Amino acid sequence: MPTPIAPGLQGFEHDLFMPGGLHFRGRTTIVRLPTGGVLLHSPNPVDDALAAEIEAIGPVEVLVAPNNLHHLHFGAAAERWPDAETWAAPGLPAKRPDLTFDKVLGRDTPSWAHTFQPHFIAGIPWMDEHVFFHPETGTLVVTDLFFHIHDLANWGSRLFFRLYGVYQKAAQSPIVRFMAKDKPAAGRSARALLALPVERLVPAHGRVVDHDAAAVLERVLARQLSWAPPELAGA
Numbered sequence: 001m002p003t004p005i006a007p008g009l010q011g012f013e014h015d016l017f018m019p020g021g022l023h024f025r026g027r028t029t030i031v032r033l034p035t036g037g038v039l040l041h042s043p044n045p046v047d048d049a050l051a052a053e054i055e056a057i058g059p060v061e062v063l064v065a066p067n068n069l070h071h072l073h074f075g076a077a078a079e080r081w082p083d084a085e086t087w088a089a090p091g092l093p094a095k096r097p098d099l100t101f102d103k104v105l106g107r108d109t110p111s112w113a114h115t116f117q118p119h120f121i122a123g124i125p126w127m128d129e130h131v132f133f134h135p136e137t138g139t140l141v142v143t144d145l146f147f148h149i150h151d152l153a154n155w156g157s158r159l160f161f162r163l164y165g166v167y168q169k170a171a172q173s174p175i176v177r178f179m180a181k182d183k184p185a186a187g188r189s190a191r192a193l194l195a196l197p198v199e200r201l202v203p204a205h206g207r208v209v210d211h212d213a214a215a216v217l218e219r220v221l222a223r224q225l226s227w228a229p230p231e232l233a234g235a
Contacts, residue, residue: 001053005202006137008032010057014044026070027204029141030057031116031134037061039116040084041132042070042143042204043077051080060084062112065092066105066143067129070204075099091128105130119193121145123186126179131193138199140213146172146220148206170201170209170220177223187228190221 002010010030029041038054039062046054054060060081065074068091078086078099087110088101103110106120117133131142148170164173180186198217201209209216218225 001050002030002057005029005208006134006139006200008136009134009139009202011202011208012044012050027202029202029204030054031112032058033061033112033115035061039064039112040077041116041141042066043073045073046077046080062087062110064105064132065089065101066132066204067127068092068095069127070143071096071099089128089130091125116141119189119196121186121189123182123184123189124176124180126181127176133196133198135197138197138213139202140193140196140198140200140217141202141204143204144173144176146170146176146203148201148203148209150207170203170206170216172220172224180224180227183227184229186224187226190224191228193221194218194225 002012005011008031011027013027026042026044028044031039031041033039036058038058038060040054040060041064043063061084063074063077063081063084064087065071067089071092075098078084086100086102088104090104090106092099093101093104105118110118115134115136117135118130119133121127121129121131127144129143129145131140131145133140149167194217198214201213201217
């Protein structure tokens with residue numbers, strides 16, 4: 001069932017098992033909108049019981065696929081809530097022509113942007129991720145920009161994510177950095193995130209960071225920040 005994250009924010013997680021038994025968890029964040037409805041960020045599988053819990057918070061008005069990788073359960077969510085406005089990361093309409101999206105992040109302006117502000121992570125087209133800032137609570141919601149993985153079902157998963165450098169700590173995947181095609185643009189995006197008054201970090205994969213969130217974010221994005229070109233004097 002959904003669990004509270006901060007005022008106006010709740011979440012629920014789903015166990016993911018990849019080939020070879022690799023296990024980790026994925027989070028959907030539920031955002032309460034001023035209309036009284038809710039937005040679902042990165043929809044996970046939802047059964048009837050969970051749907052009832054979500055709808056008790058508010059009618060589902062918006063579904064968001066925040067990057068090019070989080071789309072596997074989007075179609076089922078759109079079928080369950082056919083009146084919800086559907087939003088896609090920039091690369092998803094081409095990647096998933098079988099899905100229908102009403103709007104595209106970065107191209108269209110959300111009516112809910114003042115509540116859940118989208119920020120594009122430029123320079124990494126493989127991911128095309130938008131992260132979202134919730135000004136009311138100082139919460140930054142990310143998808144695959146970084147992980148904070150702790151709760152794993154087997155030793156093989158623990159070994160894999162330890163070797164990957166993202167086990168039991170907030171850390172960015174080396175693949176995210178490797179796939180950066182425009183490093184200065186990615187660096188500028190990281191710098192823009194550090195300008196936000198961040199008090200909490202909510203990753204799609206792993207535990208919420210409630211303490212020293214701004215410092216954790218700066219550490220997590222250190223390599224990406226190093227790509228940012230020097231700021232022009234007087235700018």
